[in-house]
Amino acid sequence: MHLESITTPFGRRPLTRAQLKHQATANSVAGSQIVDKWKVFRHIAEARSKLGLQDRALAVLNALLSFLPGTDMDPKAPLVVFPSNEQLSLRAHGVCARTLRRSIASLVEAGLICRNDSPNGKRYAHRSRSGEIECAYGFDLRPMALRATEFAEMAAKIVDEAMRLKRTKEAITICRRDLRKLLQFYIDETRSEELVAISLRLDEILAHLPRQATAANLEASLRALEALRSQLLNSLNNIEKPVNTSANEGQDDRHKEESESESYIERRTENPCGEGTQAQLHTNTLQQTVVKGSRISLDVILKTCPKIHECSPARPLRDLISLSHACEIARVVLGIDKEQYLRCVRLSGELTANILVCIVYQRQEQIRSxxxxxxxxxxxxxxxxxxAEQLLLSMLKRSYTTAQVKPVPSEQPIAVSHQLLKLCSRGARAGSTEEKRMVRISTTN
Structure with a gap:
């Protein structure tokens, strides 16, 4: 740090290392280019986050620049302004004296202005007989003119970073939208477990997105989403790949053809009751909806935990995909942590996790947390x-036992008709009349 000339503050204000550093930097900059003061001010406003300036400090700086005549700033010319605190406060939109002093101190610390204090600490100027300013005491604005190129580069970097952040967010939004739409469509169509795993991975990536992040952090998440989208597209290409079947004699596969019988009697015999057959087919579909290696079907889950139907009022639970959507709603209602649910899915499978959610939802009235x-x-x-499967089967067995044995409470009221009450009252009156007759006969004897 090379110092040629230095100005120190007046009174009890101490000299700081930041003031020495900024004055040395301003003296070492070799620049004589005339700059526009309002362009420099705009660059400073764009780079205020790196300079550590608040909006009130920018308002005070704007007021100081308004006291400088003209719009050009020549580093070789004296650029000292000497307004009073009252006039400076009026041009800074009426800030109070304490805010004014704090803003000026932040401008000095940032190296935008320098204090050029008089012997008594007042701000004034000495003029010649012709009226020209020979010496002025106040705030020197030369550091702004000398560091104009630095402020412009700083503002350009911040603008580029903001544009980079904005475009990264847009790319994440588009990628997330594509994944959501494709997964929602193909999971309902194909009911593939691989697509369900990709959906869970997408939820995990989106859960770790920070609310206030830099472009570098979001670019890492964007790369993960793009890799997931490539994986999804590969899976969809395998799903959409057509299967070529033909009835040529040279091939091993056989040509299968089904046609309805022309006889009305045969059609009536094959399907005597259409509605009943559809209901039976629906029941068989529910009973056959079983994951490989599991003893539990969807019908068993719904019979044991019927309350889970409350989480799917729009559509009935006909397969494991709809059960997963209902369990996701139940998980949110119960307040189950999503990370714990995903951990259960990774360790034991999605069916086991859904069974546990159904059990907790069924018994939520008996559970405190x-x-x-x-x-x-x-x-x-x-x-x-x-x-989990054994627990579900034991709950089903207990529900059957409870349904078969229903104890009648001892104090249960019995419904009595009005005619029965009349018969009972007539019998009571007849009994009392017979007792009186027997009493008279005994006294006569």
Whole structure:
């Protein structure tokens, strides 16, 4: 740090290292280019986050620049302004004296202005007989003119960073929209477990997106989303790949053809009751909806935990995909942590996680904290001390036992008709008349 000339503050204000550094930097900059003061001010306003300036400090700086005549700033010319605190406060939109002093101190610390204090601390100027200013005491604005190029580069970097952040957010929004739409359509169409796993991975990536992030952090998330989209497109290409079948004799496959019988009697015999057959087909579909390696079907889950229908009022639960959507709603209602749910899916599978959610939702009236109860079930499941399917079957058995044996309470009121009450009252009157007759006969004897 090379110092040629230095100005120190008046009174009890101490000299700081930042003031020495900025004055040395201003003296070392070799620049004689005339700049527009309002362009420099706009660059400073764009780079205020790096300079550590508040909006009130910018208002005070704008007021100081308004006291400088003209719009050009020549570093070789004296650029000292000497307004009073009252006039400076009026041009700074009426800030109070304390805010004015604090803003001026922040401008000095940022190296935008320098104090050129008089011997008594007042701001004034000495003029010649012709009226020209020979010496002025106040605020020197030369650092702004000398560092104009630095402020312009700083503002350009901040603008580029903001544009980069904006475009990264737009790309994340588009990528997330594409993934959501494709997954929502193809999961309902194909019911593929691979697509469900991709959907869970998407939820995990989006859950870790920070609310206030830099472009570098968001670019990492964008790369993960793009890789997930490529994986999804590869899976969809495999799903949409056509299967070529033909009836040529040279090939091994056979040509299958089904046609309805022309006989009305045969059609009536094959399908005697259309509605009943459709209902039976629907029941068979529910009973056959079983994951490989599992003893539990969707019908068993719905019979054991019928309350889960409350989470799917729009459409009935006919398959495991709709059950997963209903369990997701139930998880939010119960307050179960999403990370714990995803952990259960990774360790034991989606069906086991959905069974646990259905059990907790069915017994929510008996559980004080459903989220903590789910975590405890997960711990028992990890330590191999709990079998979710066996727990579900035991609940089903207990519900059947409770439904067959219904104890009648001892104090249950019995419904009595009005005619029965009349007969009872007539019998009571006849009994009293017979007793009186017997009393008279006994006294006569």
């Amino acid at each position: 459903p989220g903590a109860y789910f975590c405890e079930l997960l711990k028992l499941l990890i330590s191999n001390r709990l079998d």
